[in-house]
Amino acid sequence: NAGVMQNPRHLVRRRGQEARLRCSPMKGHSHVYWYRQLPEEGLKFMVYLQKENIIDESGMPKERFSAEFPKEGPSILRIQQVVRGDSAAYFCASSIQGASNQPQHFGDGTRLSIL
């Protein structure tokens, strides 16, 4: 499967724990985007990364959230000290180029539930 791969599909955490969400882009894509989606809501842009660089993190909360896309391996969205309000679906998308005139291809998402 050459599509965008996200894991885990479902993640349950207790308040105060850390959540790590992984995303492997499509083959040949080096631009990765993370979105958050609440039930019955749209996709909210969080962060845009290229290999080893954060290009735009204007949608990321200032505290507890971080993202990386290392030279080797998947992109990781990390949420520290999770709270109930972090419960959501987190989608990753990748594109072959970074401009807004390129289609983005989405993974199946990670559903994060906070107990």
Add this chain to the structure above:
Amino acid sequence: QQPVQSPQAVILREGEDAVINCSSSKALYSVHWYRQKHGEAPVFLMILLKGGEQKGHEKISASFNEKKQQSSLYLTASQLSYSGTYFCGAGLGDKIIFGKGTRLHILP
């Protein structure tokens, strides 16, 4: 900054047509359309890059009026498989900002 979609929800019978509108308060470089079925990933439908451009495949097409900063998605002779939530995305610089979506439900 978030584009506004209308209507919020549509219920159609199979074979009927629908139009979904998307408008932005900011100048758009591009407009993207995606469809998402419940519990699944958003799926890319099309991207419009030029003012006045129209694109389409099968019975789904779209237009982009750059001057008015508006786009419309046209679904002709709708099929059951068209059900889902349609999102327009405003291409702004290096990212896409999505609207809240239009829920489309097709009845047999």
